[in-house]
Amino acid sequence: MNVTVRVWRQEDAGSAGRFETHQLDDISADMSFLEMLDVLNERLIEAGREPVAFDSDCREGICGTCGLMINGQAHGPAEATATCQLHMRKFSEGDTITIEPWRAAAFPIMRDLIVDRSPLDAVIEAGGFISADTGGAPDANLIPVPKTVSDAAMDAAACIGCGACVAACPNSAGQLFTSAKLAHLNLVPQGQAQRWERTIDMVETMEAFFGSCTNYGECEKACPKGISIDFIAYMNRDFVKAKMKNRKLIGQKFP
Amino acid sequence: MSIQLESGAPGGPIQDSWDTYRFDTALVNPNNKRRFELLVVGTGLAGAAAAASLAQLGYQVKAFTFHDSPRRAHSIAAQGGINAAKNYKNDGDSVYRLFYDTVKGGDFRARERNVYRLAQVSVNIIDQCVAQGVPFAREYGGLLDNRSFGGAQVSRTFYARGQTGQQLLLGAYSALMEQVAKGTVTLFPKAEMLDVVTKDGRACGIITRNLQTGSIESHSGHAVLLCTGGYSNVFYLSTNAMNCNVTAAWRAHRKGAAFANPCFTQIHPTCIPASDEFQSKLTLMSESLRNDGRIWVPRDPDDKRPARQVPEPERDYFLERRYPAFGNLVPRDIASRAAKREVDSGHGVGQLGNGVYLDFSEAIGRLGEAVVRERYGNLFEMYERITDESPYQTPMRIYPAPHYAMGGLWVDYSLMTTVPGLYALGEANFSDHGANRLGASALMQGLADGYFVIPYTVGSYLSTLLGQAAVPTTDPVFAEARASVTSEVDRWLSTKGTHSVDHYHRELGKIMWENCGMARNRVGLEKAITELPQLREDFRNNVRVLGQNESVNQSLEKVARVDDFFELGELMCRDALHREESCGGHFREEHQTDEGEAKRDDEHFAYVGAWEWSGHGEPQVLHQEPLEFDYVKLTQRSYK
Numbered sequence: 001m002n003v004t005v006r007v008w009r010q011e012d013a014g015s016a017g018r019f020e021t022h023q024l025d026d027i028s029a030d031m032s033f034l035e036m037l038d039v040l041n042e043r044l045i046e047a048g049r050e051p052v053a054f055d056s057d058c059r060e061g062i063c064g065t066c067g068l069m070i071n072g073q074a075h076g077p078a079e080a081t082a083t084c085q086l087h088m089r090k091f092s093e094g095d096t097i098t099i100e101p102w103r104a105a106a107f108p109i110m111r112d113l114i115v116d117r118s119p120l121d122a123v124i125e126a127g128g129f130i131s132a133d134t135g136g137a138p139d140a141n142l143i144p145v146p147k148t149v150s151d152a153a154m155d156a157a158a159c160i161g162c163g164a165c166v167a168a169c170p171n172s173a174g175q176l177f178t179s180a181k182l183a184h185l186n187l188v189p190q191g192q193a194q195r196w197e198r199t200i201d202m203v204e205t206m207e208a209f210f211g212s213c214t215n216y217g218e219c220e221k222a223c224p225k226g227i228s229i230d231f232i233a234y235m236n237r238d239f240v241k242a243k244m245k246n247r248k249l250i251g252q253k254f255p
Numbered sequence: 256m257s258i259q260l261e262s263g264a265p266g267g268p269i270q271d272s273w274d275t276y277r278f279d280t281a282l283v284n285p286n287n288k289r290r291f292e293l294l295v296v297g298t299g300l301a302g303a304a305a306a307a308s309l310a311q312l313g314y315q316v317k318a319f320t321f322h323d324s325p326r327r328a329h330s331i332a333a334q335g336g337i338n339a340a341k342n343y344k345n346d347g348d349s350v351y352r353l354f355y356d357t358v359k360g361g362d363f364r365a366r367e368r369n370v371y372r373l374a375q376v377s378v379n380i381i382d383q384c385v386a387q388g389v390p391f392a393r394e395y396g397g398l399l400d401n402r403s404f405g406g407a408q409v410s411r412t413f414y415a416r417g418q419t420g421q422q423l424l425l426g427a428y429s430a431l432m433e434q435v436a437k438g439t440v441t442l443f444p445k446a447e448m449l450d451v452v453t454k455d456g457r458a459c460g461i462i463t464r465n466l467q468t469g470s471i472e473s474h475s476g477h478a479v480l481l482c483t484g485g486y487s488n489v490f491y492l493s494t495n496a497m498n499c500n501v502t503a504a505w506r507a508h509r510k511g512a513a514f515a516n517p518c519f520t521q522i523h524p525t526c527i528p529a530s531d532e533f534q535s536k537l538t539l540m541s542e543s544l545r546n547d548g549r550i551w552v553p554r555d556p557d558d559k560r561p562a563r564q565v566p567e568p569e570r571d572y573f574l575e576r577r578y579p580a581f582g583n584l585v586p587r588d589i590a591s592r593a594a595k596r597e598v599d600s601g602h603g604v605g606q607l608g609n610g611v612y613l614d615f616s617e618a619i620g621r622l623g624e625a626v627v628r629e630r631y632g633n634l635f636e637m638y639e640r641i642t643d644e645s646p647y648q649t650p651m652r653i654y655p656a657p658h659y660a661m662g663g664l665w666v667d668y669s670l671m672t673t674v675p676g677l678y679a680l681g682e683a684n685f686s687d688h689g690a691n692r693l694g695a696s697a698l699m700q701g702l703a704d705g706y707f708v709i710p711y712t713v714g715s716y717l718s719t720l721l722g723q724a725a726v727p728t729t730d731p732v733f734a735e736a737r738a739s740v741t742s743e744v745d746r747w748l749s750t751k752g753t754h755s756v757d758h759y760h761r762e763l764g765k766i767m768w769e770n771c772g773m774a775r776n777r778v779g780l781e782k783a784i785t786e787l788p789q790l791r792e793d794f795r796n797n798v799r800v801l802g803q804n805e806s807v808n809q810s811l812e813k814v815a816r817v818d819d820f821f822e823l824g825e826l827m828c829r830d831a832l833h834r835e836e837s838c839g840g841h842f843r844e845e846h847q848t849d850e851g852e853a854k855r856d857d858e859h860f861a862y863v864g865a866w867e868w869s870g871h872g873e874p875q876v877l878h879q880e881p882l883e884f885d886y887v888k889l890t891q892r893s894y895k
Binding site: 011012028030031032034035038039041042045046048049050051053055056057058059060062063064065078081085087089110111112114116117118120121124125126128129130131132133134135136137138139140141143144145146147150151153154157158160161184185188190191 | 311325326343382395399538
């Protein structure tokens, strides 16, 4: 098939960007979207022009490294599909495809289609863990976890940290990512000891980087793993509870 | 320099080896621990687990990853599960049985005492991960669920849906990030290690290139831990992630670390075949599909009818025909070679004739579509996403693909390479899987090395360095190493050739796959050993790397990796050529039984082949570590 791509080019965070248009002939419909970009790059290099920089690694939808705005949709038109799992057969002969990086104030563009997503790591660093130093753990079956709880935690833990939720949100909010990470740990019995402290720390770090949630729901639609926005409600509820439960903080850190 | 391959494992009863080692090892007291700086390269399961655990002990740790976040490492893609000898199912499992299965599954080419320790600490791994909140699958009563996996007769595999690797890595990553928050680990994302620095024969630091700014940086430490994964991408097409490479391990090899058993690579039988020339990687479909799917090809090579129209008598269910006892459930290496035989003889299916059918129609008839959907629904969906064909309607097409490297840097019982102070953990070392890895054992080994082995063993080396500061980065050895990395970068940027890096990587992959893939023979290996240096010469003179060093430059990142793959590829072929036997993933066509099965030669080849670097363009020197089997009886594997 033949397609035209309008692809975003930008030297670095400080430079102005622009769209570049390329005609791509003889693309196989069985190619993945990123393989189409590989072909574009191969042709650019043969022509002596610098290839388009874009991130990807596992190319099977689990590492969360890839992520492109394709025709204005995070990860493109296919539902619950990461960019690397999208195939060219989802497009039609003669289509013009617009390819942009994630657009969010928290994610500065490093080059072309690559953005810096380190604020997602900052949210985890703030409290996205259960403190359990190596060696001291009791036998695994001493902590029974009801199957329903474990399944719900796994639904949240499936998040791949790609940042599509932020990119899709008109407010560039980080709620879906943060709530998925938080819910995973707050749901399981092992996570209870740090539950309220974790909630405050993660939510407040999130707010330092990202916009506010106004319930558009675009994040859920864009999520390649289909993470439910119910987790955002769960996080909000835990945040309110945490404000009450963290008694040592009342009247002190948060007047 | 002469290399001594002493495992250093304590003698006596194997059950006591690890206890003896731990008791005999000098400890580093807590006040001294904070005076030691440790560099951990790679943040997958082994690296993240090691960095977090060592920081908890009080060491000063620097962790390096070339990804934007530690959580991207390829450990994340492991689907199936992780083994542990918990015996929660009361079905006869034990540490000894896991040890036995692993040595036997590795076709008797692993070091017994290392494997025994792996089986011992496997139970602690599950405890540790559960404490971190890893959402393993549960029974309705809330206890942990298990399933069975290839090469074992017990249910000892713990899993988290089809995303076990992801959940274990997120657990290790969260432990790592907690230490980053505490300031005990300094994290360096987007930093690719390009050299190991040594002084007086000891590892004292590394040189990294920042993939964002291009800056070439020195880092010094008392010890360096390489947790940098495997090298299956030498084949270009593999199930590994795009960025997996051998560079860190290879640079260590060039600084004196012996490289062991490079020809032991694993080919996974159930992957989706390539669809065109521009295919960038292959996708694995879980081995569990072979429980209900039947593998076949049309009897007539010229039969181009759609699968459904080929009548039953004209189908050849070749695994069931050749291996009536195990049928479609023969081990990975055997299933892979059988499929290759069919494709090579022209029976391959699909547009490119490069696959065999994995057919579920019989299972759907027997169990009903609903049951099949429940068991394999997510895999069928993944297959359909990639191929646009529904396995409910038409058989899947599958073909084997490179998947895992059993070979790697030689390490002793303490995981130290032949360079003092330089360690290798996880897939980057050679130690535990012999010539073939069993399913669900890679995650186990990565975490065992990181959580439970290195925190003890590194102390035995560090205790000899008490009171010594790390070699400062102002030392001339660092300037020298930095200069060599810088000149390499300049070399690539000034080559001004015509072809892309990928072009050469693909060509390299073709040679490797054809001659050093699923089946090897003398003629092919010798041909590859002649062709590889020629292609490498062409590559070094005619590759085109555009752009500059001082910004994101993905061609520049790739070019050095491919250069190292060339040298590794040649060594793999030499290793495969010298090993005149067939064992596990290494199948030499000259060495097979009358029925076409692998024929080991324990008399001559029951050793680890560790190669010592002797300069660019010079063949490496082989050293041997004899393997002794005091506990597991050497037998021929049979699946008839």
